[in-house]
Amino acid sequence: MRNQGLGSWPARRVRSGPHRAALLGEHGAVSYADLYLRVTRLAHALRGLGLGRGDRIAYLGPNRPSFVESLFAAHTLGAVFVPLNTRLAVAEVDHQLRDCGASVLIYSAESAGVVANLTAPPLLVAVDGGVDGGVDGAHDYESVVRAAPDDPIDEPVGHDDAALILYTSGTTGSAKGVTLTHGNVIWNCLNTLVELDLTRDEVTLVSAPLFHVAALNMTLLPTLLKGGAAVLMPGWDVDACFDLIEQHRVTWMFGVPTMFADLARSSRWAAADLSSVRSLLAGGAPVPLPLIRTYQERGLEFLQGFGLTEAAPGALILSAEMSTAKAGSAGVPHFFSDVRLEHSATGDAVGEILIEGPTVMPGYWERPEATAAVLSEDGWLRTGDVGRMDEDGYFSIVDRIKDMYISGGENVYPAEVEAQLLEHPDVAECAVIGVPDGRWGEVGRAFVRTRPGAVPDRDGLIGFLAGRLARYKIPKTVQFVEDLPRTASGKIHKQALR
Template sequence: MMHQHGIGGWMAKRRLKSPDKVALVHGDGARMTYGQFADATDRISAVLRQRGVGKGDAVAYLGENSPEFLQVMFGAAQLGAVFVPVNTRLAPPEIAHVLTDCGARLLVHDPEFATRVAAAVPAAQPPHVVVTGEGSADRPGLAQLARSTAADPAGHADTGHQDPAAIIYTSGTTGRAKGAVLTHGNLTWVALNCVVDYDVVSTDVALMISPLFHVASLGMGALPVILKGATMVLEKGFEPGRALAQIERHGVTMLSGVPTTYQLMADHPDWASTDLSTLAKLTCGGSAVPPRILNAYEARGLSFSQGYGMTEASPGATSLPPTMTRTKQGSVGLPHFFTDVRITDVNGEPAPTGSIGEIEIAGPNVFPGYHGLAEATADAFTPDGWFRSGDLGYLDEDGYLHISGRLKDMIISGGENIYPPEIEQLLGELDGVTGAAVIGVPDERWGEVPWAIVTVRPGASVDVDTVRAYLDGKLARYKLPKNVVIVDDLPRTASGKVRKADLRARFGA
């Protein structure tokens, strides 16, 4: 008998346990039960298999939140294939890198990304490309193919918790995005952490306003909801007025986002008149919730669970319960139920309570390594198997984690991670630029935005417009510097490294 102990077995279990329960609400209110969801997943799984997808093969998906996104993920999982969600904001060269690096056997994409796919695919050459929706007579889309394909359970593969389920690309400090391999066990345990720490129940209605290609939306949003047999309202994008309307229309109980999304909702004209009485569980990640937003939501009787994590932890590491939002303001909370967190000093020894050191994470939600990067994987773990986050923090006397800074100088803008070396590398190729450093500068709307501090060749004409125009198309737009400052010299250490702390002190206030 076949054993599917990973997420590939979830659809069959949900069809058995709650076939008539509404699983997904999408578009203008279309509803899909778990029975329909499972049946559609089975047909899509057969479509993938007909195109040669089998155990261990990579299936990439470039598209907005939709039933198809989840059906392709679970359909691939049933075959033992590896799901690779692609950030829809990536430029063609970045998409090509993801497809090439994971060795995608098949790419599924929404029609609106056809131009970018056409630019990326020649370099990446996945054997099969399928568009979502109906497609055309000569090139049938996923919906058309699924209707004409019968489910084929015989093609389902044995999977265990140790098998890879997904590869999520996270920009590395060296520039090129690295693929974090998440196993079936990683995704199962992060979902269980959420069920335990966020009290997810089968009667919940979760509004998905964040893109599912982000590991937080996938691992801590969609998967716990499906595990419990709750209902998900899928939004293609985020528009604050529509989000408020959807909360009232569908009796939404759960909402996840970043500080920017919550701020935009609170600032919307419909905020005061929207019925938010069903909302019970708000989770926020990416960066700390500013007091102004806490105040606005507390005035409506709402408070947040805040947390800390990263792609490599699938992504949750800690959570701060709503009851402690004020008592432990500034903290990112306690380790998730099935996860451990420790702080180590420069020698790798446990740091005393209250002492700042590197944050390290262990648990069944922590990934096994980066795809095809043995050296980077080895560097990411301590000799005793803890993941080295690269972030600095301390544990207070009650065991709550506080973030102090970032070893890697990462910028978080509107919940998106931006790694300066990726931008700096390209800036170094721009004619006239002789040196470049990218730092995060506080921004009321986005939390942080990237600024480029550059030195230029005498007589060269370099400004924010020329820099943004040069980078546009090479990088996702959220990575483009919002300002360019020309300086005579970049402050450097004796070894030649730019002293970014000096730059932040000068320009980041």
């Protein structure tokens, strides 16, 4: 095949296991043969709409077969797939579509309200029924797939070609598109297969949203590469999770600690049949030791990982057998990755975590200055995280150089929130930090100095942010202050606020 990228995977899988289940869930079972047929037809349909090599194909919707079909169809054509976060506000989706220059947006009924309010939408394809999907003039996904031919497409695609643009918020307040090549994703999948020891009989529960790099590149794609079955959950639901594990005999799943804590708190926890589960992969934040012990009592152990979108994402992995002995550690480097600390001139024991290897992105989409700020000339990626390494080579995350915090597995950058707060006419100054939260890990707290004569109004400020930011980015608490602490250089001193 001339296509050496992700788009060739459905055809390659058909050669050895056409009747094996590729996708499972509320939609029923989709075999590898069915997946290949629908991907090929969708690729023809998109080509008929004018899409081709290098074009950006955006997708907005939950975990369903149409997401997987759209991804592989885009890569069949040599196009770039851009999965969008379904939790974003209209303005945020607008920005990302404009920034990547998307030629088409494939969307589900759940996102029709957002799509209907976009200022300048690209060509639209509605998964759930054209006009009934909420936007006049949208092509009907199922109709274009069924009407398209199914003859093979073998577009030349190499490992250095762009495969994905995944948006991550920046410290400057605007989202940047992380460009990942086919090679980046393939090497990350190989790392995952090595570290997790996946088998052809794997049944993977994809419970985190696929617009997140971990759900896409650490769970779905490695499973399909190996020839296993992926069980798609459209949204997080504790009871549905237990049901799917029991119904499909799930062998492994990825989740953020909040999700695993939800399962352990459920009234179904003690009696649930989890006998099929071989391994659990947690990311987004360290797993608390009490939660590790709760799972160990059920005969289940965690693998814990550290990574970031710019590294496709895996960088460090903590094996299940070391999850207690090295509790709190982020682990050791993935097999095909290298990680080191860049220490300060003072010789401190901690330093910034740097990553190098074939999973590291070539750069941010059309942001050469932002790229140069994080990628060294010899290919090392600056993570913005400070860590330390123990005598056994295990890394621990100490703090973040950037002010980012993680809420329920979602990265939140205070600068983005602060920029929106400053749009409010009563706000003179503000600062946002993450504070501990028993359920979400961290939530936002805004410190606000109002303009003279303004009456402090917490509910008014929270309401002002609704529709401007995704809900997880909106601070849970607001503290009104007379002044904000500052460093010697005049910058707001966030450590003092913490």
